[in-house]
Amino acid sequence: MGIRIALAGNPNCGKTTLFNALTGSNQFVGNWPGVTVEYKEGKYKGDKEVKIVDLPGIYSLSPYTLEEVVSRNYLIDEKPEAIINVIDGTNLERNLYLTTQIVELGIPVVIAINMMDVVEKNGDKINTKKLSEEIGVPVIEISALKNRGLKDIVDAAVKAAKEAKPQSPKHRFNGSVEHAFAHIEELCLHGIEDENVQRWYSIKLFERDEKIQEKLGLSSDVIDHIEKDIASCEKELDDDAESIITGERYNYIGTIINDCVKKAAKGLTISDKIDRVVTNRWLALPIFAVVMWLVYYISVTTVGTWATDWANDGVFGDGWHLFAVGSSDYTDAADEFTANQLIVDGYDLYVEENGSEPTGDFEYPVEDEETAAVDYETASLDDYAAAKAYVEANEEPDPADYGVWVPGVPVFVEAGLDAIGCNDVVKGLILDGIVAGVGAVLGFVPQILILFIFLAFLEACGYMARVAFIMDRIFRKFGLSGKSFIPMLIGTGCGIPGIMASRTIENDRDRKMTIMTTTFIPCGAKLPFIAMVAGAIFGGASWVAPSAYFLGIFAIITSGIMLKKTKMFAGDPAPFVMELPAYHWPTLGNVLRSMWERGWSFIKKAGTIILLSTIVVWFCTFFGVVDGAFTMLEEDQIDHSILATIGRCLAWIFIPLGFGDWEATVASITGLVAKENIVGTLAIIYGASGDVYETMRAAFTNASGFAFLAFNLLCAPCFAAMGAIKREMNNIKWFWRAIGYQCGFAWVIGLIIYQVGKVFTGEGFTFGTIFGIAGICVILYGLFRKDKYNK
Amino acid sequence: MTLKDVKTGDTAKVVKVCGEGAVKRRIMDMGITKGVEIFVRKVAPLGDPVEVTVRGYELSVRKADAEMIEVE
Incomplete structure (x- = not known):
C-alpha cells in the first residue's frame, strides 16, 4: 500500500508552493465532500507510491471554522501515514501553535521550516536541532520557492511513516489540567487504544468541544460529570477552559522560542515599508482605487472584452x-x-x-x-x-x-454539415443548440482566465488581505466581506467572473451572500436592454441607465441586510480577526496554476448546466405547431413556438407587475440564455407589426416598462452565470436558494414599482396599490425585524 | 481599559480576553492571550478595523472585537 502524507500549516506559510513543487503536474483538485473547501491531492514526483494531500490553511484545530473541522476530521478519521507540518520560518511563534496541536494527534509528524532563505537574509538564527529535541519530531529546513530541502523533507516523512511510531507530545499542561485529563480519560475514553489519541480527545472534551462530544456519542450524564472536572479546574486557575489551554500552549511556545531562536535586531523590513505606504491613512484609498481601476480596465474594459469578443464573435461566431x-x-x-x-x-x-x-x-x-x-x-x-x-x-x-x-467554429461546422447533406433539424440542433451552447461555456473562459491572473497575483502578493482591511467597514454592515468589493466591481462587466471572484472570500457565509447578490449589478450584457427600454418606453431619458445601477446597489444592500437575518445565514457571527501577511513577490508558476485551476473548474462544473439549458431553450424557440403540424420554425414564427406557449402559460405570474403578456414573458426567458437576447427577441416579436420601438411603447406604460426592466435586471442571471453560481455554491440546495431568492426579490420589486408607480403616473390609487404597499411592507419587515438568530 | 482604547503607536499588555465562542477562540488562536504585548500599528482609512502587531506578525482586528480584549 502507498503512503499518504498530509501537508498541514497556517495560511500564507508557503504550503501551496511546496505542494506544487513536490507534485508538479500530478494533481487532482476538487472539493471536500459537501463543502466549498478546496481539496488537493497529488503524487510525489520522486515516488509515485507517495500520495500528498494538501489540507486547507488553518491556524488551529478548533471546531469553529469549516477549514479546521475538515482538516481535523481528515486527520483523525482517515489517519494519513505521516504529516508534514509546514511552518513559516519568519513567523515561528504563531505557526508553532498549530504544531502543538498536530503533534497530539497520534500521527508521525515532521516539521518543515519554510522560507529559510528569507530567515537567513533577515539575519535570524534558528537552532533546528534544539527545536527538534524540544518538540520531539524531526525538523528540516526548506525553501519551497528555491527548491531547497524538498527531497529531505519527503524522505524524513516517508521514514517516519514507515517506522509508524508517532511522537508522544512533550508538552504537559498545568498539574490540575492534567489531572482533569486523567479523569476524563478514565471516565469515557478507555475504549480508545492509542494513548496519544486518547489524550487528544480528552483535551478536546476539556475545551467543551461540542463536535467531539457528539462524535463520541457521550451521554448527558458523562458530560455533566466532565463538566464538574472542568469547572473545578477553571475555578482554581481563574480562567475558562479554552483560554487555559490556548494560553498554556502559547506560554510553552514562548519557552521554545527563547531556547531556539535568535532574532537579529531589525529595522523596518521591506514589507513594513510597503505597508506603510499602501495602507496609509491618506494614501490607502487612492492606491486602492488605482489598483481596482487597473484590474477593471485590463480584465473587463480592454483585454477582457477583446478576449470575450474574440471567443464569442470570432471562435464561436463568423x-x-x-x-x-x-x-x-x-x-x-x-x-x-x-x-x-x-x-x-x-x-x-x-x-x-x-x-x-x-x-x-x-x-x-x-x-x-x-x-x-x-x-x-x-x-x-x-x-x-x-x-x-x-x-x-x-x-x-x-x-x-x-x-x-x-x-469561426459554426462556419466550419455548417460547411461540414452542408457537405454531408444534413437535414435542417439536425443542422439546427448542432449549430444553434450544441455549438452555441459550447460557445456560451467557452466564450467566457478567456476573460475568466485574465481576471484570475490578477486575483491570483493580488492574493499571492498579500494585497488581497489589505483589500478586506480597507473595505471591511462598509461591507460588513450588510453581511458581506471587504473582499466582496472585487466580485461586485467585476460584476459590472460580467457576472460570471464576478461570481467566480468570490472564491477569494474565506468566510463561508460572506461568500454565499456575495454569490447571491453579485449579479444584481447590471452587467455589460444588460446594457443594450437598458438602452432599449430607455429608448422605446422612456423616450431616451438619461436617468434610466443610472437608475439601473442604483437599483442594483439598492438590491445588494437590502438583500444583505435581509438575508443576514434569515435562518439560512444564522449562526455565530464570523470573527474578522485576519492576518495581514507580509508582502512578497509571487512566482509565475503559482499564479498561472491558480488561474488554470479556476478556469478549468468553471468549464467542468458549470459547463453541463449551461450547455443543457441552452439546448432546451433553443428547442423551445425553434419548434412549435403551425397549422396543426409540429414543425421547425423560422425566426419570425416565434409566436407559434413552444416557448410562446410556455410564455402564455406563465404570463399570469407577471400580471401584478404590469407585463403579463406572452411577449414580455418569452423575452425574459430568452434573456436567461444571455441577457442581450432580450433585445433580439423583442425586436423579432414587436418587429413583426412595424416599428419595434413604437410597438413596444404601445405595449408598456411607464410603470409597467420600468417594472419589466427591474425584474429582468434582478431576476436569475443568464445560464452561464447560473452555472458559475452552481459551481461556487457547490451545493444544489444553495444553488436553488440563490436562484429562488433572486427571482422572488425581483418579482416583489417589480410589483412595488408597477403598483406604486401607477399612483404617480396618473392612474391614481387603485386596488392593486394595496399590494404594492404590502410589497414595501414585506421589504421593510425583512430589513428591520429583530435578528433572532444572531446576537 | 480595552484594546479599542489604545492609541495608534502605543503598546499594551493583555490582561484578559472576554466574550465567548468562535470569536473569542479565534482571537486567542491568533496569539492574543493573557500576558502578550500588542502594538497598535494603524487604523484602517475608514476608521475601522485596526492593524496590530502581535507575536511578530500583523493582525487586523475590528474595533467591536478589540473591545473584548482587556489590556493594561
Missing part, C-alpha cells in the same frame, strides 16, 4: 483575423459599404412607400444592431447618386480578403 491583421481595414471598408447600402435601401423604401421617386432630400432608417433602436437620417439626391455608384462599383467586403481570416 470568424476572426489572425493577430488582428487587416481587422480595422476590413471594419472601415465594411462600415463604408454599409453606410452607402443604407442610403440605397432607404431610397428604394421611399419609392415602395410613396409609389414615386423622391424629388429632394429624403429620410432613411438606420437601425442600431445592439439595441434595435431606429434613427432616421436625411440624404440628398446627390448622396443617393454617390451611394448608388459606390454600391455598384464595389462588392460587399469579404473579411477573407483582409489579412489571414480564420472562420
Whole structure:
C-alpha cells in the first residue's frame, strides 16, 4: 500500500508552493465532500507510491471554522501515514501553535521550516536541532520557492511513516489540567487504544468541544460529570477552559522560542515599508482605487472584452483575423459599404412607400444592431447618386480578403454539415443548440482566465488581505466581506467572473451572500436592454441607465441586510480577526496554476448546466405547431413556438407587475440564455407589426416598462452565470436558494414599482396599490425585524 | 481599559480576553492571550478595523472585537 502524507500549516506559510513543487503536474483538485473547501491531492514526483494531500490553511484545530473541522476530521478519521507540518520560518511563534496541536494527534509528524532563505537574509538564527529535541519530531529546513530541502523533507516523512511510531507530545499542561485529563480519560475514553489519541480527545472534551462530544456519542450524564472536572479546574486557575489551554500552549511556545531562536535586531523590513505606504491613512484609498481601476480596465474594459469578443464573435461566431491583421481595414471598408447600402435601401423604401421617386432630400432608417433602436437620417439626391455608384462599383467586403481570416467554429461546422447533406433539424440542433451552447461555456473562459491572473497575483502578493482591511467597514454592515468589493466591481462587466471572484472570500457565509447578490449589478450584457427600454418606453431619458445601477446597489444592500437575518445565514457571527501577511513577490508558476485551476473548474462544473439549458431553450424557440403540424420554425414564427406557449402559460405570474403578456414573458426567458437576447427577441416579436420601438411603447406604460426592466435586471442571471453560481455554491440546495431568492426579490420589486408607480403616473390609487404597499411592507419587515438568530 | 482604547503607536499588555465562542477562540488562536504585548500599528482609512502587531506578525482586528480584549 502507498503512503499518504498530509501537508498541514497556517495560511500564507508557503504550503501551496511546496505542494506544487513536490507534485508538479500530478494533481487532482476538487472539493471536500459537501463543502466549498478546496481539496488537493497529488503524487510525489520522486515516488509515485507517495500520495500528498494538501489540507486547507488553518491556524488551529478548533471546531469553529469549516477549514479546521475538515482538516481535523481528515486527520483523525482517515489517519494519513505521516504529516508534514509546514511552518513559516519568519513567523515561528504563531505557526508553532498549530504544531502543538498536530503533534497530539497520534500521527508521525515532521516539521518543515519554510522560507529559510528569507530567515537567513533577515539575519535570524534558528537552532533546528534544539527545536527538534524540544518538540520531539524531526525538523528540516526548506525553501519551497528555491527548491531547497524538498527531497529531505519527503524522505524524513516517508521514514517516519514507515517506522509508524508517532511522537508522544512533550508538552504537559498545568498539574490540575492534567489531572482533569486523567479523569476524563478514565471516565469515557478507555475504549480508545492509542494513548496519544486518547489524550487528544480528552483535551478536546476539556475545551467543551461540542463536535467531539457528539462524535463520541457521550451521554448527558458523562458530560455533566466532565463538566464538574472542568469547572473545578477553571475555578482554581481563574480562567475558562479554552483560554487555559490556548494560553498554556502559547506560554510553552514562548519557552521554545527563547531556547531556539535568535532574532537579529531589525529595522523596518521591506514589507513594513510597503505597508506603510499602501495602507496609509491618506494614501490607502487612492492606491486602492488605482489598483481596482487597473484590474477593471485590463480584465473587463480592454483585454477582457477583446478576449470575450474574440471567443464569442470570432471562435464561436463568423470568424476572426489572425493577430488582428487587416481587422480595422476590413471594419472601415465594411462600415463604408454599409453606410452607402443604407442610403440605397432607404431610397428604394421611399419609392415602395410613396409609389414615386423622391424629388429632394429624403429620410432613411438606420437601425442600431445592439439595441434595435431606429434613427432616421436625411440624404440628398446627390448622396443617393454617390451611394448608388459606390454600391455598384464595389462588392460587399469579404473579411477573407483582409489579412489571414480564420472562420469561426459554426462556419466550419455548417460547411461540414452542408457537405454531408444534413437535414435542417439536425443542422439546427448542432449549430444553434450544441455549438452555441459550447460557445456560451467557452466564450467566457478567456476573460475568466485574465481576471484570475490578477486575483491570483493580488492574493499571492498579500494585497488581497489589505483589500478586506480597507473595505471591511462598509461591507460588513450588510453581511458581506471587504473582499466582496472585487466580485461586485467585476460584476459590472460580467457576472460570471464576478461570481467566480468570490472564491477569494474565506468566510463561508460572506461568500454565499456575495454569490447571491453579485449579479444584481447590471452587467455589460444588460446594457443594450437598458438602452432599449430607455429608448422605446422612456423616450431616451438619461436617468434610466443610472437608475439601473442604483437599483442594483439598492438590491445588494437590502438583500444583505435581509438575508443576514434569515435562518439560512444564522449562526455565530464570523470573527474578522485576519492576518495581514507580509508582502512578497509571487512566482509565475503559482499564479498561472491558480488561474488554470479556476478556469478549468468553471468549464467542468458549470459547463453541463449551461450547455443543457441552452439546448432546451433553443428547442423551445425553434419548434412549435403551425397549422396543426409540429414543425421547425423560422425566426419570425416565434409566436407559434413552444416557448410562446410556455410564455402564455406563465404570463399570469407577471400580471401584478404590469407585463403579463406572452411577449414580455418569452423575452425574459430568452434573456436567461444571455441577457442581450432580450433585445433580439423583442425586436423579432414587436418587429413583426412595424416599428419595434413604437410597438413596444404601445405595449408598456411607464410603470409597467420600468417594472419589466427591474425584474429582468434582478431576476436569475443568464445560464452561464447560473452555472458559475452552481459551481461556487457547490451545493444544489444553495444553488436553488440563490436562484429562488433572486427571482422572488425581483418579482416583489417589480410589483412595488408597477403598483406604486401607477399612483404617480396618473392612474391614481387603485386596488392593486394595496399590494404594492404590502410589497414595501414585506421589504421593510425583512430589513428591520429583530435578528433572532444572531446576537 | 480595552484594546479599542489604545492609541495608534502605543503598546499594551493583555490582561484578559472576554466574550465567548468562535470569536473569542479565534482571537486567542491568533496569539492574543493573557500576558502578550500588542502594538497598535494603524487604523484602517475608514476608521475601522485596526492593524496590530502581535507575536511578530500583523493582525487586523475590528474595533467591536478589540473591545473584548482587556489590556493594561
